Amino acid sequence: CLPAELVNRPHLEGFKPTADMSFTIEEKGRPNTQEYRVYFKNSEGKYISPFHDVPIYANEAENIFHAIVEVPRWTNAKMEIATKDPLNPLKQDVKKGNLRYVANVFPHKGYIWNYGAIPQTWEDPNHKDSDTGCCGDNDPIDICDIGNKVCSRGEVIKVKVLGTLALIDEGETDWKVIVINTEDPEAGSFNNIDDVRRLKPGYLEATVDWFKRYKVPDGKPENQFAFNGEFKDRDFAIETVKSTNEFWKALIAKMTNAGELNCMNTSVSDSPFCCSAGDAEAVVKSVSPFYF
Numbered sequence: 490c491l492p493a494e495l496v497n498r499p500h501l502e503g504f505k506p507t508a509d510m511s512f513t514i515e516e517k518g519r520p521n522t523q524e525y526r527v528y529f530k531n532s533e534g535k536y537i538s539p540f541h542d543v544p545i546y547a548n549e550a551e552n553i554f555h556a557i558v559e560v561p562r563w564t565n566a567k568m569e570i571a572t573k574d575p576l577n578p579l580k581q582d583v584k585k586g587n588l589r590y591v592a593n594v595f596p597h598k599g600y601i602w603n604y605g606a607i608p609q610t611w612e613d614p615n616h617k618d619s620d621t622g623c624c625g626d627n628d629p630i631d632i633c634d635i636g637n638k639v640c641s642r643g644e645v646i647k648v649k650v651l652g653t654l655a656l657i658d659e660g661e662t663d664w665k666v667i668v669i670n671t672e673d674p675e676a677g678s679f680n681n682i683d684d685v686r687r688l689k690p691g692y693l694e695a696t697v698d699w700f701k702r703y704k705v706p707d708g709k710p711e712n713q714f715a716f717n718g719e720f721k722d723r724d725f726a727i728e729t730v731k732s733t734n735e736f737w738k739a740l741i742a743k744m745t746n747a748g749e750l751n752c753m754n755t756s757v758s759d760s761p762f763c764c765s766a767g768d769a770e771a772v773v774k775s776v777s778p779f780y781f
Contacts, residue, residue, distance in 0.1 A: 510532070510543075510544065510547065510555070510645075511531075511532045512529055512530065512531060512532070512537075512543065512645045513529070513530045513534075514527050514528065514529055514530070514642075514643035515527070515528045515529075515530060515536075515773070515779075516528075516779040517578075517773070517776040517777060517778060517779050518776065518777045518778075518779065518780075519779075519780055519781065520781070521566070521581075521588065522588075523580075523581070523583055523588065524776075524777055525580065525581060526571070526574075526578040526579065526580050526776055527568075527578050527579035527580075527642060527643045528576060528578045528773050528776075529542075529543070529576075529578070529643065529645075531756075535755060535766045535769065535770075536576060536755065536766070536769040536770055536772070536773050537576070537754070537755050537756065537769070538576045538577045538753060538754050538755070539557045539570055539577055539578075539579070539608055539643075539645075540570050540572060540577040540608060540609075540629060541577065541608070541609065541737075541741060541752060541753075541754035541756075541757060541760075541762075542608075542754050542755055542756045542757070543555050543557065543608035543609070543645060544608065544609060545607060545608055545609035545610060545730075545734050545737075547647040547648075547671075548647075552649075552650065552727050553647050553648070553649060553671060554607050554647070554648050554650065554668070554730065555607065555608055555645055555646070555647060555648075556605050556606065556607055556608075556632045556634065556645070556646050556647075556648045556668060557570065557579075557605045557606050557607075557608055557629075557643070557644075557645055558603050558604070558605040558634070558640040558641065558642065558643065558644040558645075558646060559579055559604060559605045559606060559642070560599075560600045560603070560604040560605070560642070561600075561603055561639055561640050561641060561642055562599070562600055562601065562602055562603050562604075562634075562639045562640070563598050563599045563600070563601075563639065564599045564600060565590045565591050565592075565593070565599040565600070566581055566588070566589075566590055567581060567582040567589040567590065567591055568580065568581050568582070568642060569581075569582050569628075570606055570628075570629060572627070572628060572629075572750050572751065573749045573750060573751055574751055575751050575753045575772045576751075576753055576769060576772050576773070577751060577753075579642065579643055584707075591703055592703065592706035592707070594698075594699065594702050594703055594705070594706065597695065597698075597699055601695060601696070601699055602633035602634050602635055602696070603633075603634035603636070603638075603639065603640040603646075603670075604631070604632070604633060604634075605631070605632050605634070606628070606629035606630060606631055606632060607629060607630050607632055607666070607730060607733075608629065609629075609734055609737050609738075609741075610629045610630040610730060610733035610734050610736075610737050611625070611627075611628070611629060611630075611733055611736045611737040611740050612625030612626050612627065612628055612629075612630060612661075612662060612663070612664065612733055612736070613625045613627075613733075613736040613739075613740075613745065614626065614627040614661070614748075615745070615746075616736065618662045620655065620715060620716075621655050621657065621662045621715040622715075623657055623660060623661055623662040623715075624661060624662060625661065625662050625733075625736070626658060626661040626662065626663045627661075627748075627750070628663075629733075629737075630664050630666060630729070630730055630733045631663065631664065631665050631666065632648065632665075632666045632667075632668045633665055633666070633667050633668065633696060634646065634648060634668050634669065634670055635651075635667060635668070635669050635679075635685060635689060635692060636669050636670035636672075636673035636675075636676070637673055637674070637675065638670060638672070638673065640670070646670045646671075646672070647670070647671045647672070648668035648669060648670055648671060649668060649669050649671055649676060649679065649680070650666055650667075650668050650723055650726045650727050650730060651667045651668060651669060651679055651680070651681055651682050651684065651685055651723055651726070652666075652667045652681065652682030652685070652720045652721055652722050652723055652725075652726050653665060653666045653667060653720065653721050653725065653726035653729055654667070654696065654697065654700070654714065654718070654720050654721075655714055655715035655716055655721070656700050656712055656713075656714055657712065657713040657714060657715060658712055662715075664729055664733075665696070665700065666726050666729070666730060667682060667685060667693075667696070667720065667726070675688070680723065681722055681723045682720045682721075682722050682723065682726075683722075693720060697714070697718050700712055700714075701714075701718075740752060741754065741757055741760045741762060742759065742760060742761075743760070743761050743762070753768075753769075753772075755769050
């Protein structure tokens with residue numbers, strides 16, 4: 490489903506991950522305000538973009554991916570990667586001038602998984618998906634981690650892909666990839682979407698219900714789905730993730746129009762958006778310090 494110019498394009502040197510993949514966060518501003526931000530650092534203590542600098546793969550040979558946790562399970566604040574801000578920190582979404590919180594849609598409390606995104610992916614808003622018939626939503630691809638651990642905001646986890654749900658959100662393709670944290674004690678038992686149905690009965694049905702109705706309290710209609718709301722399997726999901734990585738490669742290499750997206754990064758050496766560690770530090774220093 491990729492356009493011809495993205496097919497069989499050679500691997501770029503700047504996309505190779507470094508050996509040590511540990512990450513930390515640094516909070517700025519007051520929590521629960523529009524100024525609050527969560528910035529990311531690599532193992533050397535240098536500021537990075539979670540969108541562009543955290544490698545998509547934790548283990549490419551085994552299709553283990555990195556994922557950025559934006560919203561821990563059971564919480565309501567709609568935190569997200571700020572795709573239009575320099576270095577793409579986490580921030581809380583704002584609608585009509587107010588901070589956005591997801592309503593508790595009975596019987597659910599907040600988000601029912603650890604919710605986040607896979608780095609170095611992009612759902613291209615100019616590409617119409619051949620399966621869904623809709624263009625991408627201009628964000629990294631979303632994940633729902635079904636593991637037992639309640640993760641922390643900004644945590645970078647390694648995940649196995651199990652399947653995917655194709656949400657059609659206000660006319661845009663918005664893939665929801667079902668994953669499990671590889672550190673979960675039960676991770677070895679989960680290898681495909683049918684394992685979720687068998688070992689966590691009701692979870693997939695609850696996931697469809699949640700995504701269908703979570704905007705209704707805001708006065709919006711129920712969301713729709715491609716494939717009649719059926720989950721696609723692991724192989725389909727992995728190929729979907731990989732295709733969004735190809736769109737990201739075109740984005741970061743300036744082969745496609747970024748629009749309002751900020752592609753500032755510190756590690757993709759072949760990218761025209763690559764900046765120095767000093768430039769990245771200057772961005773963070775310009776932001777208000779963290780305080781309660």
